[in-house]
Amino acid sequence: SYELTQPPSVSVSPGQTASITCSGDKLGDKYACWYQQKPGQSPVLIIYEDDKRPSGIPERFSGSNSGNTATLTISGTQAMDEADYYCQAWVSSTAGVFGTGTKVTVL
């Protein structure tokens, strides 16, 4: 079965840049999206179609996808960005797959 692998945790200082990777076989051939989930809340879509932001998502969130890796970048990280982040892709036209998740800590 298809797997998407993320680092378990990423730490970043306020105002700095955080990068979260999502690795999967030929992931660059698929569309990747990203979700933010804060404790006790439902996930929120923050990036779709590799690099597009839904309305209302701050510009400091950006995405890219090439080869075997999709990347979520948070520029000028703020304390409110502390959350779990999940990548997701659609596989073989019949199944959704989520990444393992990354906990972002703003120190």
Add this chain to the structure above:
Amino acid sequence: EVQLVESGGGLVQPGGSLRLSCAASGFTFSLYSMNWVRQAPGKGLEWVSYITTSSNSRFYADSVKGRFTISRDNAKNYLYLQMNSLRAEDTAVYYCARDSVGPTHAFDVWGQGTMVTVSS
């Protein structure tokens, strides 16, 4: 306001059944494919099932195939998940999620979730 509201969760014994519902409002439900996603306590997200607008196609994760059935009622704006032969590992918060328009299958609207606990 675009909204999804799940209901039907609860405590059920192993081997039992449960039917989850998801009420959609604020958008034209019949124009969107829909999904169920679950999250076990303290764990990550797991995609469970997908259904197209007219129910012509339905897909399932291997972990639930043959036990769960997704369905929808476009006249009532409801999505359902019938869960049979439940196991302890099915314990999770179950979310319904709207599939975005286009080929990407991004989930752009989520409900608040309903908790399912499978235990004797």
